[in-house]
């Protein structure tokens with residue numbers, strides 16, 4: 173790029189108003205599914221009638237093998253968005269330039285409808301916990317995260333879409349509610365929001381908050397995408413397992429969120445004990461039943477009786493089954 | 502310094518929380534309760550322990566998936582013990598989980614209790630474990646490495662001067678027949694520990710499948726020269742000089758191998 177053009181481009185992107193306008197113009201994609209390795213063969217051979225896919229950025233940014241080949245095929249046939257788990261926007265480590273460069277290269281090649289990640293930190297001192305860890309919500313951390321969002325957006329030359337994480341702890345020092353924090357972050361940076369309705373349910377139960385109040389105070393006009401997923405109720409807390417169907421209470425919250433976001437693109441996350449593509453798709457299509465009608469909160473939750481705690485934020489679905497494609501000659 | 506002082510800024514808070522997550526010691530409950538709010542049912546420290554439990558199960562699961570044959574050989578519990586120690590010694594430092602197992606074979610070697618014993622008197626089963634881990638890591642890397650799919654491969658008529666190795670290729674040399682063991686596990690068998698036996702393999706990816714070929718010492722020597730980027734004609738000359746063999750002797754060996762390796766996708770045409 174010639175220097176004059178580069179300068180013009182960067183003045184444009186520093187204007188957060190343009191990111192906010194970009195976000196407002198993002199399309200409504202309908203009902204989508206997470207792109208998972210166990211479904212690759214089905215998707216390539218059957219070309220299923222699903223409206224869009226969400227690909228985990230880290231799984232494809234270094235891929236020279238089949239995952240990237242499949243993503244390229246999928247991106248030719250369907251709208252795709254990129255969803256990251258390692259941006260670590262809330263960390264106090266420097267932003268990882270190598271990671272951002274790879275993310276940008278992937279986005280340039282795949283041309284996703286948008287690029288998202290989570291309001292969280294994944295590690296510090298160069299380590300990665302591969303978990304989505306919460307930050308205290310204060311004026312100071314808001315300033316810290318906003319500064320980093322601005323730098324990421326400038327680098328990527330596109331708005332970032334940030335998701336409310338599922339959380340198991342809250343901090344005594346927090347002074348801002350999460351919906352207000354995300355609204356302020358969006359105001360300051362022009363970033364868009366991904367409203368994970370299941371995460372709302374999980375985090376609110378774990379922190380004794382009202383999930384309906386959360387959604388009612390959420391800046392739903394900035395929401396470009398929603399997530400729904402299954403969880404495990406432990407009685408004392410809820411684990412965000414992504415390994416089973418969505419519970420009715422979360423679907424009811426989704427009904428409310430659907431109305432308030434004016435029908436934002438919706439994606440089902442299923443990451444543990446992943447069933448067949450058809451089963452995931454059928455679960456996703458349940459969303460249609462909740463696109464109208466009255467919110468109905470009444471129903472008590474089922475607490476797991478196994479006594480065993482399932483895994484939160486499973487990531488092993490990110491590890492390919494290499495054995496499957498190894499051949500002895 | 503108190504927990505409150507240490508966590509006064511976000512940097513301090515993150516460093517402290519992380520030490521209790523990926524370090525060997527969980528953070529002290531009384532300290533956690535000063536920083537983390539209780540819920541109606543759990544104290545702050547009980548809430549944090551949800552993260553602690555998940556951290557190690559999550560990554561142990563990924564390790565077992567990256568080393569399925571070693572997991573089988575050791576059994577889940579023993580494998581998890583090694584993997585847990587490994588994750589404390591070498592926590593993930595990458596944005597991608599693909600890097601998680603990179604240092605595992607080296608870790609197994611460096612932690613072996615008989616590390617300082619003289620050659621030949623070390624525990625053979627540890628050699629087996631290390632070599633199986635090396636083999637599995639190599640396969641894992643080749644799975645997603647840049648390859649040549651979608652591009653032309655060499656044909657029988659491609660001259661030796663233009664035959665070069667394809668990019669998604671690796672050579673392995675092991676103290677046990679680890680590839681054979683791996684493939685037995687892959688098809689659902691429960692093979693016995695193999696006895697020590699030098700084995701050499703070539704790993705080649707075509708159509709996104711990684712194929713394992715056993716190779717002879719002679720073939721291995723040629724492939725090693727080829728991995729330096731030489732074409733076959735030049736590599737054969739180097740091999741002849743290295744082994745003090747005449748042109749016809751080398752050609753005789755090569756004629757018996759050439760067709761199979763070309764058919765198996767070892768080579769692409771250069772230039």
Ligand SMILES: [Fe+2]
Nearest residue numbers: 335368399441
């Ligand atoms: Fe989510």
